[in-house]
Amino acid sequence: MQDIELTTVDCADCPIRHRAVCARCETDELELLEEIKYYRTFEAGQTIAWTGDKLDFVATVVSGIATLSQTLEDGRTQMVGLLLPSDFMGRPGREMASYDVTATTEVVMCCFRRRPFEELMRTTPHIAQRLLEMTLDELDAAREWMLLLGRKTAREKIASLLAIIARRDASLKLSKSEGILEFDLPLTREAMADYLGLTLETVSRQVSALKREGVIELAGKRHISVPDFERLMLETGDDTDGGMPF
Amino acid sequence: MQDIELTTVDCADCPIRHRAVCARCETDELELLEEIKYYRTFEAGQTIAWTGDKLDFVATVVSGIATLSQTLEDGRTQMVGLLLPSDFMGRPGREMASYDVTATTEVVMCCFRRRPFEELMRTTPHIAQRLLEMTLDELDAAREWMLLLGRKTAREKIASLLAIIARRDASLKLSKSEGILEFDLPLTREAMADYLGLTLETVSRQVSALKREGVIELAGKRHISVPDFERLMLETGDDTDGGMPF
DNA sequence: GGAGGACATTGATTGAAATCAAGTGGGCGC
DNA sequence: GCGCCCACTTGATTTCAATCAATGTCCTCC
Numbered sequence: 001m002q003d004i005e006l007t008t009v010d011c012a013d014c015p016i017r018h019r020a021v022c023a024r025c026e027t028d029e030l031e032l033l034e035e036i037k038y039y040r041t042f043e044a045g046q047t048i049a050w051t052g053d054k055l056d057f058v059a060t061v062v063s064g065i066a067t068l069s070q071t072l073e074d075g076r077t078q079m080v081g082l083l084l085p086s087d088f089m090g091r092p093g094r095e096m097a098s099y100d101v102t103a104t105t106e107v108v109m110c111c112f113r114r115r116p117f118e119e120l121m122r123t124t125p126h127i128a129q130r131l132l133e134m135t136l137d138e139l140d141a142a143r144e145w146m147l148l149l150g151r152k153t154a155r156e157k158i159a160s161l162l163a164i165i166a167r168r169d170a171s172l173k174l175s176k177s178e179g180i181l182e183f184d185l186p187l188t189r190e191a192m193a194d195y196l197g198l199t200l201e202t203v204s205r206q207v208s209a210l211k212r213e214g215v216i217e218l219a220g221k222r223h224i225s226v227p228d229f230e231r232l233m234l235e236t237g238d239d240t241d242g243g244m245p246f
Numbered sequence: 247m248q249d250i251e252l253t254t255v256d257c258a259d260c261p262i263r264h265r266a267v268c269a270r271c272e273t274d275e276l277e278l279l280e281e282i283k284y285y286r287t288f289e290a291g292q293t294i295a296w297t298g299d300k301l302d303f304v305a306t307v308v309s310g311i312a313t314l315s316q317t318l319e320d321g322r323t324q325m326v327g328l329l330l331p332s333d334f335m336g337r338p339g340r341e342m343a344s345y346d347v348t349a350t351t352e353v354v355m356c357c358f359r360r361r362p363f364e365e366l367m368r369t370t371p372h373i374a375q376r377l378l379e380m381t382l383d384e385l386d387a388a389r390e391w392m393l394l395l396g397r398k399t400a401r402e403k404i405a406s407l408l409a410i411i412a413r414r415d416a417s418l419k420l421s422k423s424e425g426i427l428e429f430d431l432p433l434t435r436e437a438m439a440d441y442l443g444l445t446l447e448t449v450s451r452q453v454s455a456l457k458r459e460g461v462i463e464l465a466g467k468r469h470i471s472v473p474d475f476e477r478l479m480l481e482t483g484d485d486t487d488g489g490m491p492f
Numbered sequence: 493g494g495a496g497g498a499c500a501t502t503g504a505t506t507g508a509a510a511t512c513a514a515g516t517g518g519g520c521g522c
Numbered sequence: 523g524c525g526c527c528c529a530c531t532t533g534a535t536t537t538c539a540a541t542c543a544a545t546g547t548c549c550t551c552c
């Protein structure tokens with residue numbers, strides 16, 4: 001529970017400037033939120049919470065990537081949430097974590113103590129409204145994910161995941177000029193498999209296939225470049241008017 | 247867009263009394279909501295909205311069952327929402343429907359004109375807060391659904407769906423005394439398949455298997471009885487502390 | 493009563509991804 | 523530099539659900 005220097009999060013480039021409930025970005029709520037907020041860093045691989053743990057804060061991701069996942073009694077696990085910078089974690093009004101939360105990279109979170117945050121939500125309508133908007137976005141994302149899990153082939157699942165990460169990654173980058181999309185996969189093959197409802201072997205095979213066919217290029221095991229985003233989108237099975245990432 | 251007699255929804259037994267945004271149940275907001283609300287009936291099989299349609303209302307389901315679904319370009323479809331009585335439909339702040347909405351039985355909806363509803367949300371914090379709570383519940387349901395789609399076997403999927411419907415059905419019934427759970431399936435085999443990410447043949451086979459093994463009993467094609475709910479729960483693959491429906 | 497249609501069941505076969513089983517390669521500590 | 527470990531790749535085989543194909547059962551409408 002270590003505080004980090006406030007100045008490391010500069011509002012002008014704050015990744016959560018658009019959507020998150022964050023004192024740095026909401027001048028009118030600054031004073032109220034400022035009092036109950038603190039920053040916290042988790043190292044790569046660290047478990048932030050187990051299902052059923054008491055969670056005394058809610059938070060937004062400032063940097064890094066965390067995952068939510070659920071497990072059946074025999075150990076099969078499914079990722080049910082991918083938290084990228086600006087995403088919200090935790091549920092006001094609920095004491096216990098409903099999912100296993102894990103940091104897949106080093107993660108910095110902007111935490112708000114739960115009780116005072118809930119109180120603020122009650123007294124400051126703006127916060128509840130913003131949280132509602134964010135939750136509705138998450139619900140939309142969850143539903144698109146359901147379509148992926150229920151009806152897409154392994155190849156389409158991989159292409160979809162790459163497209164999602166490429167899009168999110170591009171929207172975080174300030175430099176949008178480069179014609180070629182490049183990014184580092186923030187997930188292991190196993191985490192990708194848990195995201196997609198596949199095994200890690202199938203993920204590996206399909207990534208290799210996309211590479212072999214020139215849809216993507218691999219530098220090392222994690223660095224991806226996409227020479228032609230449209231071509232990748234064709235592999236997703238989605239309607240093609242999904243829009244470019246920039 | 248026909249109005250129905252207000253007295254047909256009696257507040258004392260109103261199925262939406264617990265969660266929905268409904269003037270009949272919220273005395274302090276009654277006057278405000280009353281002005282912008284109307285009832286509307288859709289017949290079984292009728293499409294309530296296509297993806298991309300302009301939707302000038304939001305609504306709660308009073309009776310009947312509706313589904314939300316998404317389709318890939320080649321026609322594969324996945325159900326992404328199942329609206330039972332008390333569930334909310336539509337998204338404040340969004341003009342267009344994001345999903346195909348279909349009535350699978352006759353459906354009565356309590357509709358609120360979108361613009362005034364949005365205005366009310368802005369001025370009446372309680373409504374936004376309640377909607378947030380409902381949306382968070384939906385998100386939890388969506389995530390459980392993702393676990394089902396990504397990691398469960400066909401048999402577990404069927405058992406899970408039956409358990410979900412049995413639970414919801416039991417919570418709607420006033421008579422909770424009977425030891426045996428009985429209900430009518432509100433979905434065709436094809437709709438069940440779309441819910442579960444299976445084909446209708448697989449659904450049919452697995453339902454037959456559960457019947458053959460005595461986990462469920464079938465009267466006709468749609469009427470199910472569950473002699474032993476615990477036994478059904480064992481087939482879902484879930485942790486067994488999910489709780490009984492009554 | 494019989495034709496037609498929607499919904500459902502059942503059987504035979506195929507196929508995509510899981511599973512089982514080696515291997516590869518890069519990073520790191522010693 | 524060497525060995526070890528971890529993340530990943532690749533191959534062989536199996537399996538579960540999809541697909542293809544009849545057939546069955548109501549129900550409604552003449």
